[in-house]
Amino acid sequence: xxxxxxxxxxxxxxxxxxxxxxxxxxxxxxxxxxxxxxxxxxxxxxxxxxxxxxxxxxxxxxxxxxxxxxxxxxxxxxxxxxxxxxxxxxxxxxxxxxxxxxxxxxxxxxxx
Amino acid sequence: xxxxxxxxxxxxxxxxxxxxxxxxxxxxxxxxxxxxxxxxxxxxxxxxxxxxxxxxxxxxxxxxxxxxxxxxxxxxxxxxxxxxxxxxxxxxxxxxxxxxxxxxxxxxxxxxxx
Numbered sequence: 009x010x011x012x013x014x015x016x017x018x019x020x021x022x023x024x025x026x027x028x029x030x031x032x033x034x035x036x037x038x039x040x041x042x043x044x045x046x047x048x049x050x051x052x053x054x055x056x057x058x059x060x061x062x063x064x065x066x067x068x069x070x071x072x073x074x075x076x077x078x079x080x081x082x083x084x085x086x087x088x089x090x091x092x093x094x095x096x097x098x099x100x101x102x103x104x105x106x107x108x109x110x111x112x113x114x115x116x117x118x119x120x
Numbered sequence: 121x122x123x124x125x126x127x128x129x130x131x132x133x134x135x136x137x138x139x140x141x142x143x144x145x146x147x148x149x150x151x152x153x154x155x156x157x158x159x160x161x162x163x164x165x166x167x168x169x170x171x172x173x174x175x176x177x178x179x180x181x182x183x184x185x186x187x188x189x190x191x192x193x194x195x196x197x198x199x200x201x202x203x204x205x206x207x208x209x210x211x212x213x214x215x216x217x218x219x220x221x222x223x224x225x226x227x228x229x230x231x232x233x234x
Contacts, residue, residue: 041223048209050124050225051163095163105151105168105175106215108223112162 010034012096012111019117020086028081028114030096037098040072041108042081045093054094055081083116091118122146124226126212132232133202141197141229143212149224152195153213154187156180157228163211169195202233 012032020026030040039058043051057063057072057079069082083090096111125144133139145152154166167177167187174187184206186198195214199206212226 048157048159048228048230050211050227052225053223097163105153105170106217106223107153107165107168107176107178108155108163109165110163 010037010098010100010109012098012109014094014096014111014114016112017115017117019119021119022086022088024086025082025084026086026116028083028094028096028116030079030081030111032077032079032096032098032111034077034098034100034109036101037109038101039099040070040079041097041099042068042070043095043097043110045095045113047092051095086118088118088120091116122224124212124214124224126210126226126229128229129227130230130232132234135204135233136201138198138200139202139231141199141210141212141231143195143197143226144193145195145212145214146216146224147193149214149216149222151175151215151217152189153215154197155211155213155225157209157211159208166197166210199231202231204233207231207233 041056042054045051055070062071067084072079093113095113097108127142152169155163157163165178167181168175188196209228211228215223
């Protein structure tokens with residue numbers, strides 16, 4: 009099976025940089041995604057790593073190391089609106105379609 | 121920007137009743153999904169649907185659940201004989217093809233079984 013573990017909560021101050029880690033045990037996957045969820049609403053896509061290395065999208069960057077079974081999401085210049093839950097997710101090999109297996113989620117609290 | 125639309129936003133039902141959750145995926149998407157999120161927990165895959173049939177389902181998706189695409193636009197999840205533990209947020213999602221990019225979730229239906 010697959011499991012993706014994340015810290016349950018992270019707190020940071022406005023303007024700072026925060027890193028949310030995702031460690032996983034999976035049998036193989038096409039890529040690692042990151043989703044943001046505000047107040048239990050729709051998960052929204054943030055970033056995707058198909059290959060090892062860093063992907064940058066504005067204030068958000070995501071990193072993947074398959075050899076270390078590890079990835080992270082980096083949020084820079086934190087804003088109050090970044091307070092939300094963040095989930096890593098993989099789309100595993102072997103399935104018939106593009107299902108996502110989600111991590112345990114991290115609640116980010118941004119303080120003034 | 122195209123959206124996945126779900127109705128109703130909140131459904132309260134009595135234990136043992138049947139509910140139908142409705143979704144309108146993005147029009148040019150080919151893959152449709154249902155996910156569940158119990159309050160405070162992670163999002164869990166239920167089922168995927170492609171070419172008018174179920175292509176994959178999880179262990180959660182047992183005989184109590186069924187999905188249907190009754191016409192060219194709607195995608196429904198039926199839950200029969202609801203139980204208290206079915207209370208959760210149910211998200212519909214769609215994607216145009218393989219890969220996690222372009223995977224769009226709806227705003228969800230909060231199902232409360234009493």
